[in-house]
Amino acid sequence: MNRCLTIKLVYVAQRNKTPMNYAALTLPLTRIAVSAGAAIMKIYNDVPLAKLKNDGSPVTAADEAAEKIILTGLMEHAPKIPVVSEEHEASHCMKVPKRFFLVDPLDGTKEFLKHDGSGSFTVNIALIEEGVPVLGVVYAPALDRLFAGTVDGGATETVKGVCSSVSIRAVPPSGPVAVASCSHRDNQTDEWLDKHEICNTVSIGSSLKFCLLACGEADIYPRFGPTMEWDTAAGDAVLRAAGGLVSTPDNRPFLYGKPAFRNGPFIAQGHAQAQ
Secondary structure (H helix, E strand, O other): OOHHHOOOOOOOOOOOOOOOOHHHHHHHHHHHHHHHHHHHHHHHOOOOOEEEOOOOOEEEHHHHHHHHHHHHHHHHHOOOOOEEEOOOHHHHHOOOOOEEEEEEEEEOHHHHHHOOOOOOOEEEEEEEEOOEEEEEEEEEOOOOEEEEEEOOOEEEEEEOOEEEEEOOOOOOOOOOEEEEOOOOOOHHHHHHHHHOOOOEEEEOOOOHHHHHHHOOOOOEEEEOOOEEHHHHHHHHHHHHHOOOEEEOOOOOEOOOOOHHHEEOOEEEEOOOOOO
8 A cells, every 4th residue: 555545644742752653743744735835826826026034035925824824733733842934033043952843934935936937946844853854844836746754654755646655766877966056056066066077967946956866866965055954954854764865075964953053064865975
């Protein structure tokens, strides 16, 4: 039987010290992400406008509508687990708990605003335990691609209602394919790719970069430019569930709950072992 069809429908929030049934939590989180995605698409189809936050990054009504849906849903299904969300600035100052959600209600806002038909923006929901992403849901509403993964249950992709297991691939004979940011690619990334003689690249926005590795459409994602933890946690969880790895460029573990929830450089990979 398809693993996606066997997920339990009931989840009872547990205390941080209690082992959690990640599979049981995955289904309500995917439903929350899909609902948030539907709200995003209503605004996207009206050609949205943006305003700038204090840090200079854009925010739209879609970010705010999606966040409201996600926070309400998480309060219903997991009320005892704290939430750190991009648009909820007060959450950025909390003392990092052992177990918490990291949420980006609209990852890839710049791609969202381009309205170029690429659809490379996502809803990201991740569960972090002891610094490790143990559950992740990534939904690309414009593409209707839904990725989910848990540390103990593998990863899946659902496209137009059809769910299947996904996993990283062996590097093809033609060499590894790298994914890079559409809006934030930098010289350091290009230098790293040149150093490792990786010529084949795919540019895409948002956490879909992790998901392309997870489902075997690419092999490695080097990132040296700035990111926040809510940008990466859900895709990171999906990739790890699919058999991949995320580490620092010097091969140390890549963990969450860092100061100000800010990431340093990282290398996300499937079977590609270019370090």
